[in-house]
Amino acid sequence: xxxxxxxxxxxxxxxxxxxxxxxxxxxxxxxxxxxxxxxxxxxxxxxxxxxxxxxxxxxxxxxxxxxxxxxxxxxxxxxxxxxxxxxxxxxxxxxxxxxxxxxxxxxxxx
Amino acid sequence: xxxxxxxxxxxxxxxxxxxxxxxxxxxxxxxxxxxxxxxxxxxxxxxxxxxxxxxxxxxxxxxxxxxxxxxxxxxxxxxxxxxxxxxxxxxxxxxxxxxxxxxxxxxxxxxxxxxx
Numbered sequence: 001x002x003x004x005x006x007x008x009x010x011x012x013x014x015x016x017x018x019x020x021x022x023x024x025x026x027x028x029x030x031x032x033x034x035x036x037x038x039x040x041x042x043x044x045x046x047x048x049x050x051x052x053x054x055x056x057x058x059x060x061x062x063x064x065x066x067x068x069x070x071x072x073x074x075x076x077x078x079x080x081x082x083x084x085x086x087x088x089x090x091x092x093x094x095x096x097x098x099x100x101x102x103x104x105x106x107x108x109x110x
Numbered sequence: 111x112x113x114x115x116x117x118x119x120x121x122x123x124x125x126x127x128x129x130x131x132x133x134x135x136x137x138x139x140x141x142x143x144x145x146x147x148x149x150x151x152x153x154x155x156x157x158x159x160x161x162x163x164x165x166x167x168x169x170x171x172x173x174x175x176x177x178x179x180x181x182x183x184x185x186x187x188x189x190x191x192x193x194x195x196x197x198x199x200x201x202x203x204x205x206x207x208x209x210x211x212x213x214x215x216x217x218x219x220x221x222x223x224x225x226x
Binding site for chain 1: 114116141143145151152153154155158160165166199201203205207211213214215216217218219220222
């Protein structure tokens, strides 16, 4: 069974203080790894897909990277509006249902 | 930009009552999903739907649950007799299922179900 573990559970940063969030995964065959952003009381908002080890994707202050065992979401010089819960998920073979991690709750302090 | 929509945003019901949660997936998408998220817990898969039938369902998706695509645009989740433990956010998602980004799923804003 696919497993996804995210760390840390929560992270508080000062505005401008860069850091990384971790997502480690165990799957029978990697069919991609997704990062989502979730604001309180809202649905997951799609950010990135990574399909193979070594791949990187960037969007504004966020950069996602992938190895054979884990993915990192690097946040550079974050702003308060980057505060959210960041989720990673992996699809399974067949109908591509997603297995999610518990997320990292990121708070950026002005 | 196309998006998944869900109604209602919040549903309050009494235990034992039936509820129907509605979703309009992105128009050219082929696969549809329901997930739920109990407060403070992870998002978990309920059911997937393709070609007008269920392709997979989780252990949570028991006989009290059903899904339907009554027309070309709506996708519904029905809970026949709600329990207190059904209180959660319910998310609908859809994916295109073709092309390079075939398995990317896009989520709706959710319906908060409160069972009293």
